[in-house]
Amino acid sequence: MPQSFGPGNWNRKGLDSASRQLLSRGALLKPAVYRVETEGGPVLVKDCGSNLALVRPLARWLLGRERKALRKVEGLKGVPQLLAQPDSHSFICSWLDGKPLTREAFLLDPEGIANQLRELVSAIHERGVFHLDLRQSQNLLLSSNSELFCVDFGAAWVPGPFGSAFLARVFASVDSNAVVKWLARFSPELLTAEEARRLLRGKFWRRLWFVSPHTDRGETAAARRRLLELEENPKN
Numbered sequence: 001m002p003q004s005f006g007p008g009n010w011n012r013k014g015l016d017s018a019s020r021q022l023l024s025r026g027a028l029l030k031p032a033v034y035r036v037e038t039e040g041g042p043v044l045v046k047d048c049g050s051n052l053a054l055v056r057p058l059a060r061w062l063l064g065r066e067r068k069a070l071r072k073v074e075g076l077k078g079v080p081q082l083l084a085q086p087d088s089h090s091f092i093c094s095w096l097d098g099k100p101l102t103r104e105a106f107l108l109d110p111e112g113i114a115n116q117l118r119e120l121v122s123a124i125h126e127r128g129v130f131h132l133d134l135r136q137s138q139n140l141l142l143s144s145n146s147e148l149f150c151v152d153f154g155a156a157w158v159p160g161p162f163g164s165a166f167l168a169r170v171f172a173s174v175d176s177n178a179v180v181k182w183l184a185r186f187s188p189e190l191l192t193a194e195e196a197r198r199l200l201r202g203k204f205w206r207r208l209w210f211v212s213p214h215t216d217r218g219e220t221a222a223a224r225r226r227l228l229e230l231e232e233n234p235k236n
Contacts, residue, residue, distance in 0.1 A: 098141030134178035
């Protein structure tokens with residue numbers, strides 16, 4: 001029977017014996033993601049201990065990158081907090097309870113959620129972290145009281161001095177374009193003129209990226225309509 005899991009036994013033995021639910025799909029190179037029950041409530045665990053030995057070093061490197069990002073955003077509201085590192089194959093972070101962002105949930109408080117989204121991304125960037133995967137709805141969670149959470153920093157990048165000097169603006173634009181994509185899709189009337197233009201620029205360059213397919217779900221048309229509205233009535 002699984003033993004009680006908590007800070008007193010946050011080690012490999014305690015982790016292996018804890019009651020846990022697998023959340024991720026099977027991935028050869030990525031760490032597994034679990035919801036683990038503890039005395040104080042659920043936590044999230046990422047663990048590559050069961051990955052094949054041949055690819056485990058890569059999975060461990062990915063974990064190390066994510067831990068670095070989580071340390072940089074420590075204390076920031078709305079993002080997971082790193083709690084423990086049982087061993088080099090795993091880490092434990094806080095569980096943020098919410099559901100993936102949907103149109104229906106967004107429209108319950110569009111202006112409030114839009115402002116939360118802008119502010120949260122800006123705060124993450126101020127810590128020197130770029131999430132780079134905000135286009136996925138499962139990485140933006142909304143709580144029952146409309147509090148926005150940004151989760152899964154597995155693709156996040158924390159640049160050093162060289163990267164900050166030459167690439168930070170590029171990666172900041174990736175996150176910013178993701179923000180305006182959600183606004184254009186769910187509530188385009190909240191787009192500023194600069195955000196609408198940013199989206200159109202981003203869509204242009206995104207179409208040139210042949211590695212992965214590009215899907216436009218009406219964002220481009222919404223941004224163009226918004227720009228026309230602002231030109232006709234700048235006070236909106």
